[in-house]
Amino acid sequence: MEAARSVGPLVVVGGGIAGVTCAEQLAVTFPEEDILLVTASPVIKAVTNFKQVSKVLEEFDVEEQPSTVLENRFPNIKVIESGVRQLKSEEHCIVTEDGRQHVYKKLCLCAGAKPKLICEGNPYVLGIRDTDSAQEFQKQLRKAKRIMIVGNGGIALELVYEIEGCEVIWAIKDKAIGNTFFDAGAAEFLISKLMSEKSEAKIAHRRTIYTVEGKCNIWLVSFMDETKRRAGHTTVKTCRISWVSRLPLNLPHHAWPFKCWVDSAHLCTQTLRGVFGGISMLYLYYDIHVSAGTVWIVLTNIHFVQFSHSIHIETKCEVKKIYLQEEFKIMKKKPLTFPKDQHKSVTVDKEVWPVYVELTNGKIYGCDFLVSATGVTPNVHPFLHGNNFDLGEDGGLKVDDQMRTSLPDIYAAGDICTACWQPSPVWQQMRLWTQARQMGWYAAKCMAAAGLGQSSDMDFSFELFAHVTKFFNYKVVLLGKYNAQGLGPDHELMLRCTRGQEYVKVVMQNGRMMGAVLIGETDLEETFENLILNQMDLSSYGEDLLDPDIDIEDYFD
Ligand SMILES: Cc1cc2nc3c(=O)[nH]c(=O)nc-3n(C[C@H](O)[C@H](O)[C@H](O)COP(=O)(O)OP(=O)(O)OC[C@H]3O[C@@H](n4cnc5c(N)ncnc54)[C@H](O)[C@@H]3O)c2cc1C
Numbered sequence: 001m002e003a004a005r006s007v008g009p010l011v012v013v014g015g016g017i018a019g020v021t022c023a024e025q026l027a028v029t030f031p032e033e034d035i036l037l038v039t040a041s042p043v044i045k046a047v048t049n050f051k052q053v054s055k056v057l058e059e060f061d062v063e064e065q066p067s068t069v070l071e072n073r074f075p076n077i078k079v080i081e082s083g084v085r086q087l088k089s090e091e092h093c094i095v096t097e098d099g100r101q102h103v104y105k106k107l108c109l110c111a112g113a114k115p116k117l118i119c120e121g122n123p124y125v126l127g128i129r130d131t132d133s134a135q136e137f138q139k140q141l142r143k144a145k146r147i148m149i150v151g152n153g154g155i156a157l158e159l160v161y162e163i164e165g166c167e168v169i170w171a172i173k174d175k176a177i178g179n180t181f182f183d184a185g186a187a188e189f190l191i192s193k194l195m196s197e198k199s200e201a202k203i204a205h206r207r208t209i210y211t212v213e214g215k216c217n218i219w220l221v222s223f224m225d226e227t228k229r230r231a232g233h234t235t236v237k238t239c240r241i242s243w244v245s246r247l248p249l250n251l252p253h254h255a256w257p258f259k260c261w262v263d264s265a266h267l268c269t270q271t272l273r274g275v276f277g278g279i280s281m282l283y284l285y286y287d288i289h290v291s292a293g294t295v296w297i298v299l300t301n302i303h304f305v306q307f308s309h310s311i312h313i314e315t316k317c318e319v320k321k322i323y324l325q326e327e328f329k330i331m332k333k334k335p336l337t338f339p340k341d342q343h344k345s346v347t348v349d350k351e352v353w354p355v356y357v358e359l360t361n362g363k364i365y366g367c368d369f370l371v372s373a374t375g376v377t378p379n380v381h382p383f384l385h386g387n388n389f390d391l392g393e394d395g396g397l398k399v400d401d402q403m404r405t406s407l408p409d410i411y412a413a414g415d416i417c418t419a420c421w422q423p424s425p426v427w428q429q430m431r432l433w434t435q436a437r438q439m440g441w442y443a444a445k446c447m448a449a450a451g452l453g454q455s456s457d458m459d460f461s462f463e464l465f466a467h468v469t470k471f472f473n474y475k476v477v478l479l480g481k482y483n484a485q486g487l488g489p490d491h492e493l494m495l496r497c498t499r500g501q502e503y504v505k506v507v508m509q510n511g512r513m514m515g516a517v518l519i520g521e522t523d524l525e526e527t528f529e530n531l532i533l534n535q536m537d538l539s540s541y542g543e544d545l546l547d548p549d550i551d552i553e554d555y556f557d
């Protein structure tokens, strides 16, 4: 059936940053038209606190909101909370999970991407993508004593820094951390921060993390009156470690401790950090709030589970095999298939773990679960199945400089698409919030122009790759070809680094600045952005460019 291309509303699929920005922009451009936003999730993602930091650099927060907030702000946007089950591109319509068909005049696909897991379908391998998966991860983490993180990009960098109270084995393919954002120099700068805060293998003997396990026999030492004490039972409301000692403190002479069984739920979330080298028993004193009032001192002689390292990094390896506990027990009984040297990390580990991971470097680690932070893959299946889209090498919908896919009247933006136009020499696609916003906005502009039979000039934001974020609590700014991507061997690097404070790297080619990595409060982003954009010949400035005693901004005014 031939489609009636001038009828039907403008339809956007996906309630993420790209889809919402696109719908908003369409709603503003066409206030008289209905804009349909069809999304599989019950909330939409909105850009808030938007700040244009410089010409191209932008900062904003991403907030999940009920779709009604968007509909209230833009009365001509109607949100349909139902996933698209099928696209019938020849008929210019989509079919949603609720069975309804929606005809479109023009369609913009912004269905994002999904985690590319190292092992699909394994319940012990988690990916983090959205609120639901993040909540599932947090739920599992609360119970976990050791997890493994696989991958070396943005998610892994964030997780290893944020996770507390749980041992982390971080398995990376590369020699240095954070390969998608950093070179080895920047990684070195960052790792000292990570290790100083998290304790590494080297200092693990000095700094140890303990966690309380199981039921604990807690002796309440109180000054409650005799009658209450004789009653001998009480309900513990909250319980916090307030004091730690290697030896029992002298208890008040008249104290008459009574037993109170606190189940592990009260304690399992408590993690104790400190320098307690070489001992196996500590005395913990708790502030306990009980139903009968506040008991102010408590001695426990509890058992500890000792975490010897909070973070351990395994470099240059990948996951070879994942064994469930039962499979692992069987395998362990076959020593011939399990060489002795490979046994090492397991035999010293007395714990029984739900899952065991064999790495390609031969080591095997038991853990509670794995996080596969191994990138994303554009979300083109299964709902686009049966349509003949041209796909990019990374599996995304190919889009041209007008954000058009290979099928008529269908546009795409954000993580789902692969930019296939001739890019500026200092821009590359990365699946980030900023690019999702910029693409969503630009796609709407292109859809509007196409309606008038025109084309749009490429938006300025695609002139220069610019990303500002935070890793390990440092501000991180990446500009242009920050890792000399695709520049060939004739580029040079200039570095300036003050340990614990800042790391500045610029990438130069033929005297021109092509990219930069700025970690810390360097205040250089605007100047460097200009230098990359205007491609000024900087040969005569040599290393003065990074001289901290020269005010670089004045230099180029
Ligand atoms: C854990 C994590 C942390 C991140 N942190 C950062 C960060 O700090 N900074 C940064 O720049 N980037 C970050 N990113 C990347 C960033 O989230 C993405 O690049 C960005 O969200 C992509 O936006 P999008 O709109 O293209 O897709 P998404 O935000 O994924 O939205 C896709 C939308 O499409 C909907 N959808 C999917 N399938 C269908 C269907 N069949 N029918 C209807 N609707 C559908 C979904 O429900 C969703 O609403 C992070 C990513 C992850 C996973």
Ligand SMILES: NC(=O)C1=CN([C@@H]2O[C@H](COP(=O)(O)OP(=O)(O)OC[C@H]3O[C@@H](n4cnc5c(N)ncnc54)[C@H](OP(=O)(O)O)[C@@H]3O)[C@@H](O)[C@H]2O)C=CC1
Pocket (backbone or CB within 6 Å): 118, 150, 151, 152, 153, 154, 155, 156, 158, 172, 173, 179, 180, 318, 319, 372, 373, 374, 375, 376, 430, 431, 432, 469, 470
């Ligand atoms: N603050 C920020 O800016 C953040 C941005 N993000 C973005 O969210 C998206 C998802 O993040 P993330 O999942 O970390 O993806 P990334 O693409 O950032 O990183 C994926 C990492 O996993 C590695 N990898 C891929 N396959 C395997 C494998 N089989 N075994 C071991 N390692 C593997 C990759 O190595 P290789 O590169 O060699 O393939 C890479 O180091 C990305 O677009 C990311 O940029 C996420 C969090 C924070």
